[in-house]
Amino acid sequence: MPGGTSLLVDVDAMCKLAHWRLLELLPAITGVEPHACSTLVSTRFRALKSVVKPDGKVFRCGNAAQAVLDALEAFGELPQADAPLLAQFQDVVGIDAGEAVMLARLIEDPQAMFLTGDKRALRAVAAMDQAVRDAIAARVVPVECVITCVLDMYGIEELRARVCPWKDVDKAVAIVMGSRCDSSEASVREGLASYVGELHGMCQPSLIRPC
Secondary structure, eight states: OOTTOEEEEOHHHHHHHHHTTOGGGHHHHHOOOGGGEEOOHHHHHHHHHHTTSOOSSSOSSHHHHHHHHHHHHHOOOOOOOOHHHHHTTTTOTTOOHHHHHHHHHHHHOTTEEEEEOOHHHHHHHHTSOHHHHHHHTTOEEEHHHHHHHHHHHHOHHHHHHHHGGGGGGSHHHHHHHOTTSOOOHHHHHHHHHHHHHHHHTTSSSOSBOOO
16 A cells, blocks of 8 residues: 555454454555554444453454553554545445444545455445446455455464464454365465455445555
8 A cells, every 4th residue: 555545444454463463563554654544433342341241143252352451552543534425325225324424534634545344335335326426436444455465475374273273253354264264375366366356346446456
């Protein structure tokens, strides 16, 4: 990613990467320093509640919640979304209130990228007006792209060591890694490419930034 880019990270992606111990690798993977990253304020509150008692939904273990809190110490603050931009995402089936804020900020800041693990929201955006799709084209980074980067940079064994204990927090990643988390590197790459390709094909121009 080019210098000056900011990174918006949704709650789903924050939590998944935390389980996989990948939040610490985000600067190396994306080239975006932590102070240029931001997420919803609600992420901190959910993590605080789950450090001692994980909610069993977004947080399966206290360590993941703590990893989110640690990452947030270095994150920047998410600016308030522009009201007219926010309005177009509200009441859209598949897009929750937090995602609406992130998407509005994505349009408002042309240098921003959006890291997400929520494919339902992406499908909803893909069905919106052409003007909306054009405004965020090639600026969405799915978690599968992060996994691909980890594989490229650190290798299959390191990827397994980080992802396997909690691979089931993401259905696509669990499938790609295999039921016993022993899929070959070639198979993992093929699976990741297939999922990312599916996301690319949701609309034109594609919302997805090349991995």
